[in-house]
Amino acid sequence: MAIPAKALYFSFVAHFLAAALAAMVLVWSFHFRGGLAWEATDKNLIFNLHPVLMLIGFIILGGEAIMSYKSLPFNKEVKKTIHLALHAVALVLGIVGIWAAFKNHNESGLANLYSLHSWLGIGVIVLYAIQWIYGFVVFFYPGGTSNIRRESLPWHVLFGSFVYVLAVGNVCLGFLEKLTFLESSGLYKYGSEAFLINFTAIATILYGAFVFLTVLSSHTPPLDDHSYSAI
């Protein structure tokens, strides 16, 4: 299903939302939650790495990796390398972000892996890694036969889309879970921090929607290869 509109315009909206998202999660961490740290006596500072790394590292870079095929004016091989590299960085930052959550739980004596957010999170990172390895082996190195590539491509796009939707949804579960804990500890339900967290979650959904609009749109940017065009 192709959408009769230009990928480039959708990707601009997505980049704008990505910048807004990064700003919002940093304002939340530094202004409202005391900043970030890997080693600290205040274990909340370790936790704060989790939303920052998952949102900026995993969701934003993962979305840019997905869009790179449709929104960049390079040839196919260059775009493939960018796609692969951005997803690799997203995956590594995602793993470090999950590690930060476990580190916070373990050092604070909190239970691990009981909530839907944690279950889906483990599922998403495992499926993302499987998808990356499959993509690397079949489309990059050593590379499958042209038959395998052609038959794999729609499933690669479909499975990748499914995992990315799960990732975006899981960020919303995480924001809701954290905010529910904060509100049950006395944070005002209609206060500025609560609104900031909820608006960040909604902007994350919109970012995901514009990533998919970019992918589904039917026009790709022209390849500027400095050659003459036939008139």
Added chain:
Amino acid sequence: MAIPAKALYFSFVAHFLAAALAAMVLVWSFHFRGGLAWEATDKNLIFNLHPVLMLIGFIILGGEAIMSYKSLPFNKEVKKTIHLALHAVALVLGIVGIWAAFKNHNESGLANLYSLHSWLGIGVIVLYAIQWIYGFVVFFYPGGTSNIRRESLPWHVLFGSFVYVLAVGNVCLGFLEKLTFLESSGLYKYGSEAFLINFTAIATILYGAFVFLTVLSSHTPPLDDHSYSAI
């Protein structure tokens, strides 16, 4: 993007998951949460209507409405009527389900509309209603010109998919929110009720995935119009 596989097989898996989901949410409501009621001194029984109506009424019927175009062996006009009617029933049951949540909050003295789940829920039901009205007017009665229909169709599918993904995701937010409240009131984090709720949420995601696999698959069932086929 069409998937080279048969819609019918995916829709069978979706129907099976729908039956399992309905059973799970009813077991939760009746076995663990004391059953359903519209008027009750135990206001929790009013709340229990909310997940049952949203899951069975809104998500399951909404998914069946989406799949009906690809999975039923009828002609286009019959399938269009079924699609429209199932979505109408889903919408009405969804509105009653949301009404039950407000009724429970108001009679229990709980705050309304502060959580991401409530915000997205209002957004989803409004977008769903807009989509239904647009579909009715353009594709059913009085019906747009063939040009408007042709240009509307990809956007109708895309916008409908977006709203349905939001609906499925919002069910997960709801399960997480309710379970977090129950656990903060002492429910065992690794107990059978907690597992049932989390498994219901994951089965809801799988149902949504199979609804989309049905829609994206390239084969539709043959139209059994009792005519002879050319050999």
